Amino acid sequence: MKKLVGCDKLLESSEKHDIIKESLIKIVGEQWYSDFPEELLIYSYDMTENDPSLPEFVVMPRTSEEIQKILKFANETKTPVVPFISGNNVGGLTIPLKGGIVVDLKRMDSILHFNEDDMYVIIEPGVTFGHLHAFLEKTNYRYCYPFAPPFTSVIANALLDGLNNLSLRHGSMNEWINGIEAILPNGDLVKIGTCCAWGDNYDLWWSRNPMPDLLGLFTSWQGMTGIVTKMAVQVWPRRPIRDWRIVLSFNVEETYKFVKTLTHLEILNDILFMSIETVKMIAGVPYGKAKYLEGEPRWVCLLDFSANTKLEYEAKLDMINTAFKKLKEVDPKANMTNLDVMEKFYGKKVGDIKNLPVTIGPMLEYGGLTWMGTYMTTKTEAVVNGIKTAFDLIDKYRFEKCLYSRSMKGHHYFAFRFLLRFSKLQEGETERMQKLQEELFNSLFELGAFPYKTPARFAKQILKRADPNWVNLLKTIKSTIDPNGIMNPGRWGLE
Amino acid sequence: MGLRMSETEAINKYVEEIYCCTRCGTCKYIYQVYDPSCPAGVKFRFETFYPSGKIHIARGLIEGKIEWSERIRDIIFACPTCANCTIQCQSRHHAQIVEIIEALRADAVSKGFGPLPNQKAFADSVKKEHNPYKEKHSDRIKWAKNLAIPQKDKAEILYFVGCTSSYRQQSLAQKTVEILNKLGVDYIVSSDEWCCGSPLIRTGQLEQVSQLINHNLDLIKSLGVKTVITSCAGCYRTLKMDYPKYTDKLDGIEFLHITEFLQQFISKKKLKFKKGKEFKVTYHDPCHLGRHSNIYEEPRAVLNAIPGLKLIEMPRNRENAWCCGAGGGVKAGYKEWAVEIASDRIHEAEQINAEILTSACPFCKTNLQDAINETNSNIKFMDIVELLNEVII
């Protein structure tokens, strides 16, 4: 095998390509290597409005050892590396901005261990929410599931601070991580959490405390610091009784107060605060027609709660009813019903909210889906202003006002999101969406909303506005871990 | 956005459907069950081999971002078009996924990148002998040599035998007519039946298709029959689902799969069975009969009527059934790959301790039997007509 180190500039790009190809094939085998144009094309874009960019190679390793070899080689040759599993992050985060090697991790799809006493499972990156759900259905435990297609990666969403249907109780998904195994850009394998001491014993991955918490070197770094190859995620006992309530309301401030009241009672698993357009979208109203019409309830809340006994269930329901009565006093046309009624009227797609993870077909069937997904303060004024500001902008650009927000971790912070479908077939629509996103970002950031799964172009702007010392620390960490800048380069505005 | 669309390309008919797909991955596994659904995807794992990947290849071709190549041909033709993706996909284009893949195949053929050599041989043989097996047309009903098939010009029903049962899996044809004879059905078999067109439609070789359809329809009309029955899932799918796309001259002709036809006798209790001992049978849904034509319960009704037969289901059954691997020209194009897919199915049948694996399609029989041989399995394969004929009086 030819050596590429230090002489890349002297080589013709085709020769360099051949050397990298040869090396990658040696590591993963010919079957799991591709540089065919059609393969590269598919990894060059996703469902979002983010601009496409082609990789040069795709590999599908099966083991941590193979990934160590890939990263060691990429580091020596200064070749960019982009980790990929399903590419459904809605932030364009697996688009290889600087080309290089896409490391598709979907073959690493084993559930390695289930520790029932300490309630965690150890999984590989290719394990999807669907597969974890199927595994846990045979136990008395549950994981959390996002409102996303079942075949997205648990590890990717956990690392990217994704949210889910237990986020009201536990916060974003990174808070469920006990520990990880990761490969650093130089090929070193590290273990973080209690597994740093007893890594070979899967029964001792029970916490990431008490020690300096190095998990932060990987969460929300968008694959810029290494590739996570194993993760222990917490699971929780499944309660035997589970139910849902839907609240239809008209007054934004009173509805938001109702949300706050309920979160403070600490009785719910989850509470969603949505606009009527979101419900219409979920119910299957075609793209472009999910609009608010005069006389309709403007807001819809979904309350998810569970109990161990009938008594506990009834007590919780009683507290929900009391909170709702207070809402009705100030928002007289507000109504509350159960999810079965909604399912009867609108069909299985709405009822499937009970069966997460599910694919919301109508959200995903126009070629384009993106969001302005942020975490923000829970202050009423900020949320209400945020909604008004966002709705005005979405109107200006003629898209649908699908608010899909959620209280996080007992209402310590708020997941403030707008789901935006668009058609990639319609001339100019992708560009129009880019402009809307730009304006949404600028306006909501001013109101205290911080985008998560942040697309590179917004991250760059955040760096300009952020405290320079924070930015310097970020850059120092990045350059220390990844001095050659090979890992998902271009993300977070860091070159 | 610049779309490179030419009127001659079959795929352009599906532009709207192609742009529906966000590659969300739902087509990759059985929805809310999470078992694998796509044989090619599971085997090759790269995104392009999954149904969504093929749709995005189509998009790349339309946008002029990629060019036809032998690898694209292989991706498109390695798919057995089992239509499992059409069930699992939750998006509004789901029903058209197989049509998109078949349109890609038609374009591959018209651009000289397809079909595969063995598939091309189908077309040459069909042109010469009206069957894809290079057999003489004059030998088409040689399988009936020692059987009492009705010798008449007109009847109520035509048994459309199909090329595979006529030349390769002759037992299916023989057992079918034995059953029809036992039931006293007024039927006819024609020596001038031509290939239904399925092997050509499935592999994008559309040049002769209209001619085949016209011939077969003329034949059906000349015989004065109102009902056409077939024991081949491939013929059934083609007659029932494809013919109406090519012609509006079907004039109320009813096409029935033999299991649909037999179920009518069962519901009227007109079948008489021998007494039998208990045996465990599992049923493999042929893709062309199940997902393509929505026939799931009729074969099960036939099996459940057999005394002593205990029908047990494989985990993946009905609309979620794992493909046998023979369809879509894969058996001819990629023989080993076809048997590999079938081997998974044999393993699934073994796991539930079935003694007999049955199905309702000569293609499934060929490939599942090949996989039984390849894996040295002890399971016995019998087509549903073979099974039924043994137990009825």
Added chain:
Amino acid sequence: MEIPDEPDDILGLGIYRRIKTVTEISPDFKKFVNNLNENILLSTDYYDFMIKFKDENFEVTREIENPTIIIKIKIEEFFKIMEKRTSMVFSFLKGKMKFKKGLTKLFKVYKLFGNILS
């Protein structure tokens, strides 16, 4: 591939889909609906909308014209019936579901909504 032509409003969409679902699963209800030549105006505290039955077809629309039956009901009561916290008969007797027109067609309305809401 067709985009379904359904009402865009949240109440109309629900009623439309429910009628479609019940007609698909109940031949009796389908027969009943096919013979129902009525324009039923549902006047709710959210907004008014009509279910028009004609020539074996039906549509649900916010365009109000020539109602033959007018029913006034609050959405809260609607949900109560759906959740079986009350019955249609009880709602009617308590005056929570009022006929503003077409009281003589009570039986038709009972059968229609009895099937939709059950």
